[in-house]
Amino acid sequence: xxxxxxxxxxxxxxxxxxxxxxxxxxxxxxxxxxxxxxxxxxxxxxxxxxxxxxxxxxxxxxxxxxxxxxxxxxxxxxxxxxxxxxxxxxxxxxxxxxxxxxxxxxxxxxxxxxxxxxxxxxxxxxxxxxxxxxxxxxxxxxxxxxxxxxxxxxxxxxxxxxxxxxxxxxxxxxxxxxxxxxxxxxxxxxxxxxxxxxxxxxxxxxxxxxxxxxxxxxxxxxxxxxxxxxxxxxxxxxxxxxxxx
Amino acid sequence: xxxxxxxxxxxxxxxxxxxxxxxxxxxxxxxxxxxxxxxxxxxxxxxxxxxxxxxxxxxxxxxxxxxxxxxxxxxxxxxxxxxxxxxxxxxxxxxxxxxxxxxxxxxxxxxxxxxxxxxxxxxxxxxxxxxxxxxxxxxxxxxxxxxxxxxxxxxxxxxxxxxxxxxxxxxxxxxxxxxxxxxxxxxxxxxxxxxxxxxxxxxxxxxxxxxxxxxxxxxxxxxxxxxxxxxxxxxxxxxxxx
Numbered sequence: 035x036x037x038x039x040x041x042x043x044x045x046x047x048x049x050x051x052x053x054x055x056x057x058x059x060x061x062x063x064x065x066x067x068x069x070x071x072x073x074x075x076x077x078x079x080x081x082x083x084x085x086x087x088x089x090x091x092x093x094x095x096x097x098x099x100x101x102x103x104x105x106x107x108x109x110x111x112x113x114x115x116x117x118x119x120x121x122x123x124x125x126x127x128x129x130x131x132x133x134x135x136x137x138x139x140x141x142x143x144x145x146x147x148x149x150x151x152x153x154x155x156x157x158x159x160x161x162x163x164x165x166x167x168x169x170x171x172x173x174x175x176x177x178x179x180x181x182x183x184x185x186x187x188x189x190x191x192x193x194x195x196x197x198x199x200x201x202x203x204x205x206x207x208x209x210x211x212x213x214x215x216x217x218x219x220x221x222x223x224x225x226x227x228x229x230x231x232x233x234x235x236x237x238x239x240x241x242x243x244x245x246x247x248x249x250x251x252x253x254x255x256x257x258x259x260x261x262x263x264x265x266x267x268x269x270x271x272x273x274x275x276x277x278x279x
Numbered sequence: 280x281x282x283x284x285x286x287x288x289x290x291x292x293x294x295x296x297x298x299x300x301x302x303x304x305x306x307x308x309x310x311x312x313x314x315x316x317x318x319x320x321x322x323x324x325x326x327x328x329x330x331x332x333x334x335x336x337x338x339x340x341x342x343x344x345x346x347x348x349x350x351x352x353x354x355x356x357x358x359x360x361x362x363x364x365x366x367x368x369x370x371x372x373x374x375x376x377x378x379x380x381x382x383x384x385x386x387x388x389x390x391x392x393x394x395x396x397x398x399x400x401x402x403x404x405x406x407x408x409x410x411x412x413x414x415x416x417x418x419x420x421x422x423x424x425x426x427x428x429x430x431x432x433x434x435x436x437x438x439x440x441x442x443x444x445x446x447x448x449x450x451x452x453x454x455x456x457x458x459x460x461x462x463x464x465x466x467x468x469x470x471x472x473x474x475x476x477x478x479x480x481x482x483x484x485x486x487x488x489x490x491x492x493x494x495x496x497x498x499x500x501x502x503x504x505x506x507x508x509x510x511x512x513x514x515x516x517x518x519x520x521x
Contacts, residue, residue: 176329177366181380181432182356191379195370274414275369 043240044247055234062230063251069147069219069226070212076152077212081159082198086189088164099160106157111218114154119146119222139223147219155212162204166197199270206263210256217252227251280305280436280467281326286335288321288491295321296332296491303436308468310478310499313488314514319471320363322488323438326469327351327358340435356384359429363441365421367413367428373400374409377428385432392431399427403457419450426457436467443474475518479503487511 044056087099106114119142123131134142170193178188220229231248235241281303288296296318303309311319324330326337328344328351337344342354367376377396381387387395400406403423405416413421422442429437439458443451455477462468462481472478478485478499485502487495487510494508506512 171364171366173362173364173366174368176324177360177362177368179329179352180327180355180358180360180362181428182352182384183380184352187383191383192368196368199370272370272414273412274416275412 037242039242040240041243043234043238043243046238049237055238058230058234059227059247059251062225062227065144065225066213066216066227066251067255069144069151069224070216072148073151073155073216074209074212076148077155077159077208080153080156082163084156084160085163086167086194088160089167090185103157103160106153107161111150111154111215112221115147115150115218115222118150119143122146140225143219143222143224146222147216147224151212151215151219154215155208158208158211159205162201162208163197165204166201167193169200170196196272199272202263202267202270206260209259209263213252213255213259280307280340281469282338283322283326284336284338286322286325286332286337288325288330288332288334294491296325299335299488299491299493301486301493301496303467303469305467306465307483308462308466308470308481309484309486310482311469311471311486311488312473312475312478312514313494317488318491319488320440321491323440323469323471326438327355327360329360352384356380356432357435359426359432359434359437361422361425361429361437361439361442363444365413365418365425365445367421367424369413371412372409373405373411373413373416373424376413376424377431380428381431396427396431399430400424402430403427417450418446419453422446422450422454423457426454426461430461436469437461439468439470439472441471441473443472473518475503475515487514489514 044059045054047053048055048058084099084102087095088103090096123134125131126134134145137145174192174196175188178192179185183191216226217228219226220232223229225233227248231244234244238244283299283301286296286299287294299318299322301309311323313319321330325332326339326344328349332345335345339354339358343349344351344354367373368379371379374393374396377400378389378392381392381395382389385392397406397409400409403426405420405423405427408416408420408424413424416424426442442458443454446454451474455474458468458470458477459481470477470482482499485495485497485499486493487502487506487508489508489510495502495506495511497507502511503515506515
């Protein structure tokens with residue numbers, strides 16, 4: 035049986051009459067973008083804090099940060115997602131659990147997915163931040179301290195500005211990963227890009243068109259991210275240092 | 280000014296400093312020399328508490344460095360330190376390198392800090408470079424900026440940790456000249472260095488260390504004319520051949 039290509043499928047009204055199939059794809063794309071970007075914000079903030087804590091000369095703090103990183107990066111993303119979505123609401127204090135369950139189902143899926151992706155990625159960001167701090171010459175910290183700056187001031191004004199510059203390239207990879215990992219969230223029913231693609235196949239029996247469209251959409255997102263991060267790299271370049279002029 | 284009293288330090292089983300005692304008087308220039316691994320850098324870093332030590336104590340201007348209740352940041356703010364690898368902050372202009380600690384630590388306002396920074400930058404002959412970044416300067420220039428940065432804090436004494444060891448030979452003198460000038464103005468200085476010419480010209484006393492111990496601690500005349508220990512004699516014989 036020969037495959038019948040039909041790129042016009044996207045312009046057909048959907049089977050449930052809520053616009054065209056293209057509208058489905060766009061809705062999925064929006065969900066993917068919103069989910070990934072909000073997860074990225076969480077990941078950057080938490081990851082920066084945890085990454086810094088891993089390097090501080092305080093056993094308790096760095097121990098907690100290490101445990102955090104090991105937990106979130108050694109459990110499969112899918113398992114973590116099921117935990118946040120199915121298990122945690124039952125473990126929370128009754129009031130908080132009920133509040134979560136009172137949300138509409140889409141919001142429940144979105145919140146669980148966002149928190150899950152955010153925490154998972156934050157562990158990876160934390161490792162990058164830590165490696166950036168450790169990559170600085172040891173004397174930088176001493177120079178800050180020797181001038182009378184406190185340790186927090188030395189981190190804030192001396193070490194972190196350089197450490198973050200060093201880790202822009204690896205953070206770009208993590209940023210790209212958030213978008214790709216977000217596809218896993220279709221497993222709890224969240225209708226993001228990949229899920230919409232699959233749904234379109236179920237309704238139209240045009241799998242090639244659907245998956246080509248999904249592939250192109252992910253590629254486009256990540257091309258934009260790469261260009262954006264390259265801009266960031268250029269912006270934070272230090273004259274006379276690391277590729278700067 | 281600086282009193283080092285029976286300081287010992289070890290990393291695990293490895294003894295880095297053993298029972299080191301010496302002192303630096305106000306206005307005195309003391310050069311610390313010795314073979315690599317003798318503990319001289321560690322000793323000088325103990326003076327402002329960058330390296331903790333297990334036994335003994337160090338007093339700087341009457342303040343104990345080892346006492347747990349000492350505010351080390353406050354003490355360090357008035358003890359200038361210059362490092363082997365300059366350690367300017369690469370993401371800041373020279374002007375900001377000079378101002379940062381003045382503003383954050385001494386709470387000077389921006390303009391005052393900038394003015395003071397420029398004054399010392401001028402003194403090390405680099406006023407024209409204030410807008411540049413450290414990476415755009417040569418090693419010798421960076422080290423002179425580092426000295427200016429320490430001086431802008433109005434230090435009561437200066438610690439130099441091998442300030443010329445990472446420099447090309449032609450740049451060593453421009454840094455030593457600044458240090459010599461500083462010594463002539465009466466700055467209290469403790470310098471870890473291999474520059475024996477500098478020691479001969481500028482130092483009042485020379486300390487020779489080996490294997491974590493202070494082996495010689497003498498006036499420079501006595502040290503160069505007639506070192507007592509065999510180890511120092513060997514060291515001088517090797518180093519002064521050139």
